[in-house]
Structure formats: C-alpha cells, structure tokens
Amino acid sequence: MANAEWIEKSKALFMTTYGRYPAVMVEGRGCLLKDADGREYLDCLAGIAVCSLGHCHPAITEAICRQASTLVHVSNLYHTMPQTELAELLINHSFADRVFLANSGAEANEAAIKLARKASPEGKYEIISLAGSFHGRTLATVAATGQSKFHQGFEPLPQGFLHAPFDDIVALEAMITPETCAILCEPLQGEGGVRPLSPEYLVAIRQLCDKHDLLLIFDEIQVGMGRTGTLFAYEQCGVIPDILTLAKALGNGLPIGAMLATESVAKAFEPGSHASTFGGNPVACAAAVTVLRLMLAEGFLGEVRNKGFYLAERLTGLAAKYPAIASPARGLGLIQGLPLAEAWVDQGPAMVNRLFEKGVLLNFAGGKVLRCLPPLIISRVEIDQLIQALDEIFAELSQ
Numbered sequence: 001m002a003n004a005e006w007i008e009k010s011k012a013l014f015m016t017t018y019g020r021y022p023a024v025m026v027e028g029r030g031c032l033l034k035d036a037d038g039r040e041y042l043d044c045l046a047g048i049a050v051c052s053l054g055h056c057h058p059a060i061t062e063a064i065c066r067q068a069s070t071l072v073h074v075s076n077l078y079h080t081m082p083q084t085e086l087a088e089l090l091i092n093h094s095f096a097d098r099v100f101l102a103n104s105g106a107e108a109n110e111a112a113i114k115l116a117r118k119a120s121p122e123g124k125y126e127i128i129s130l131a132g133s134f135h136g137r138t139l140a141t142v143a144a145t146g147q148s149k150f151h152q153g154f155e156p157l158p159q160g161f162l163h164a165p166f167d168d169i170v171a172l173e174a175m176i177t178p179e180t181c182a183i184l185c186e187p188l189q190g191e192g193g194v195r196p197l198s199p200e201y202l203v204a205i206r207q208l209c210d211k212h213d214l215l216l217i218f219d220e221i222q223v224g225m226g227r228t229g230t231l232f233a234y235e236q237c238g239v240i241p242d243i244l245t246l247a248k249a250l251g252n253g254l255p256i257g258a259m260l261a262t263e264s265v266a267k268a269f270e271p272g273s274h275a276s277t278f279g280g281n282p283v284a285c286a287a288a289v290t291v292l293r294l295m296l297a298e299g300f301l302g303e304v305r306n307k308g309f310y311l312a313e314r315l316t317g318l319a320a321k322y323p324a325i326a327s328p329a330r331g332l333g334l335i336q337g338l339p340l341a342e343a344w345v346d347q348g349p350a351m352v353n354r355l356f357e358k359g360v361l362l363n364f365a366g367g368k369v370l371r372c373l374p375p376l377i378i379s380r381v382e383i384d385q386l387i388q389a390l391d392e393i394f395a396e397l398s399q
C-alpha cells in the first residue's frame with residue numbers, strides 16, 4: 001500500500017519529466033534495493049552507473065557522516081582538505097595535471113566546452129561530437145549531444161556544435177574547419193546503446209587532433225571510475241585525451257563532477273574564468289576520496305574485469321540460446337549491453353517491465369539494447385540471478 005499512496009501523491013507534484021517505475025525506494029545495501037512495500041530488487045543499474053560500490057557502502061557512509069558533522073560547505077572562496085585530497089588522487093592516477101570540480105556530468109562537460117574554447121586561438125570555437133552520443137541536458141551539452149530527440153523544442157541551441165557519423169574517421173576529418181577547436185566523444189557510448197568505439201578509431205581521432213591542432217575531450221562520465229575494468233576507459237585504448245570529464249560514480253551517489261586537463265590546456269582558465277558555488281563540496285569530496293581509495297585497492301579493478309568477462313559470457317550464452325531475440329553482448333568490463341534483434345526492439349521496454357516485476361532492475365538504451373550497469377561489487381551469484389530472470393523472460397516471450 002505504501003508504494004501506491006506515495007506514487008499517487010507525487011503525481012500532482014512534479015513536472016512530468018520522468019517516466020518512473022511504480023516503486024518508492026526506501027533502502028539500499030550492496031546490490032539490493034527495498035521499496036516501501038518491502039519488495040526487494042536486484043539492482044543491475046546502480047542508479048545509472050552511479051552506486052558502483054553498492055548502496056550505502058559502510059566506508060563511504062562513514063566518510064560522509066564524519067564530514068557532514070565537521071564541515072558541510074564554505075564555497076570556493078576558501079580551501080578545504082577533502083577537495084585537495086580528491087584533486088591529488090585524480091591527478092596522481094590520470095594523465096591530467098589540473099582539476100575543476102563541479103556537481104554533475106553536464107556541469108563537468110560545460111566546463112570542458114568552455115575550457116576548450118578558451119584554450120583555443122581566437123575564432124576557433126566549433127566542437128565536433130558523434131552521432132548517438134549523450135553529453136547532458138543543459139543547453140550547451142544538449143547541443144553537443146548527437147541525438148536530435150534531445151534537441152526538439154529547445155532551439156535555438158548554442159552555436160558551434162557538429163555531429164559526425166559514428167566510427168567514420170574520413171567523415172569526421174571532412175567536417176574539420178578552420179573554426180574547429182575540439183573533438184568530444186565517449187570512448188564507449190552509454191545512453192547511445194552501449195556502443196564501444198574501436199581502439200583504431202580512437203587512435204585515429206587522436207592523430208586527427210594532433211594533425212589539425214584540436215583538443216581531444218573524452219566524456220567518461222558513465223564509463224570512467226572503474227566501470228570498464230580500469231580506473232579510466234582511455235587507459236584501455238592507450239589514447240590520452242587533453243580533457244577528461246567524470247561524474248556519476250565519482251561520489252557513489254553524492255552529486256559531484258570533475259573536469260581534468262593537462263597543464264598546457266588548463267592554464268587558459270584564469271581566476272574568474274569559471275566557477276561553481278557548490279562545486280567541490282566537502283561532503284561530496286569526502287565520499288569521492290573514499291570511492292577512489294576503494295577502487296584503487298589491490299585487486300579491485302582486476303575483479304571488475306573478470307566479472308565483466310563473466311557477465312558478457314553469460315549474456316552471450318543467452319543470445320546463443322535465443323538467437324531470434326538477442327545478439328552477442330557488447331561492452332567493456334561491467335557496462336554490457338545485450339542488443340535485441342530488429343523484430344524484438346519494440347518489446348525492449350516490456351522486457352524491462354517484466355524484469356522489474358521479477359525484482360531485477362535493468363534498462364533499455366539506444367532503442368535497441370538491454371543495458372547492464374550493475375554495481376562493480378556485484379557477485380557472480382547475483383549475475384547468475386540476472387541471467388536466470390532474463391532467461392525466463394525470453395522463454396515466456398518465445399512461446
């Protein structure tokens with residue numbers, strides 16, 4: 001009953017931006033969530049790649065509580081220790097020399113767009129991103145997003161954003177003009193349907209940037225922070241960007257984003273160039289410091305890679321069992337997508353609903369892929385539970 005009452009009450013209160021599943025979540029632990037009716041769910045979405053260390057990880061909860069009872073906010077007019085600790089960890093474990101802290105993914109990308117323009121010679125302002133990409137919902141990041149469904153109704157969008165076809169280096173080079181300042185891409189598209197860019201293509205993009213004197217911005221908001229089995233996805237293709245954006249899993253649920261860059265690019269920002277009242281909030285930073293320490297602990301990322309192989313293998317096994325419904329899994333580490341056959345894509349949302357009814361949370365991305373983004377701490381037994389639920393649903397559907 002509790003679910004129904006709260007859902008009914010909420011109907012009149014919110015702007016109708018979200019289509020939600022009928023559950024009021026009240027508690028989380030590890031990979032499990034509990035709703036107001038006491039039903040349990042196996043969370044294979046982790047709040048959209050956010051709660052990578054699981055819900056209410058004790059060490060993170062402790063860091064949040066400790067910081068919340070010490071100092072919550074002072075603005076960026078002053079220094080705080082958690083901020084500096086976080087920046088040091090990010091820099092020591094990435095290519096970057098300097099960090100700007102924000103509160104969300106879109107804000108991290110906004111900062112990246114502003115830095116790319118400011119760091120480029122006058123008259124160079126165009127940014128090329130890719131078809132199918134997702135970079136956020138603010139006006140500039142929505143303009144950078146390569147999916148027109150996110151643009152509709154919001155025109156005129158900020159100028160200077162072009163979209164190149166996916167994985168086509170010749171077409172990308174043809175779009176470069178004397179006004180181009182940067183190429184922005186996700187090493188693996190998340191919202192676009194778990195579509196990895198080939199390592200060769202990423203290498204070729206880096207070469208294009210060097211040849212035409214462009215900045216390379218990687219949006220690792222979804223695939224950074226251990227998701228692919230290395231701390232950052234770029235480590236796997238060996239391509240070093242000039243600017244990197246992070247958010248989602250950085251705070252394991254507390255809102256925080258980061259924009260990282262090399263010294264030569266970062267120096268374009270002067271005092272007053274950019275700012276955020278809440279950015280680098282001490283409580284969010286204390287959480288993020290703990291997240292990084294846990295992810296960098298011996299063996300953690302290796303386990304993510306191993307479990308990623310296991311999940312991919314089990315999903316691909318399902319595709320082999322139901323070849324009319326799904327094709328082999330694609331992804332990297334613990335972001336894995338199961339593409340549905342053309343004849344079944346219309347059933348995608350219904351499949352996700354059936355899974356929800358069975359107590360398993362997953363979503364449908366890019367209009368054709370069942371997307372798994374479990375907490376990185378998921379066990380093999382829990383992966384088996386997900387596969388079992390999918391197997392039952394595919395069996396029901398193919399009758």
Ligand SMILES: *Cc1c(COP(=O)(O)O)cnc(C)c1O
Pocket residue numbers: 104105106107109134135136137186190191219220221222247248
């Ligand atoms: C989620 C996401 C964003 C936007 O992050 P918000 O925190 O929702 O603003 C940007 N880029 C990518 C790749 C994302 O997955």
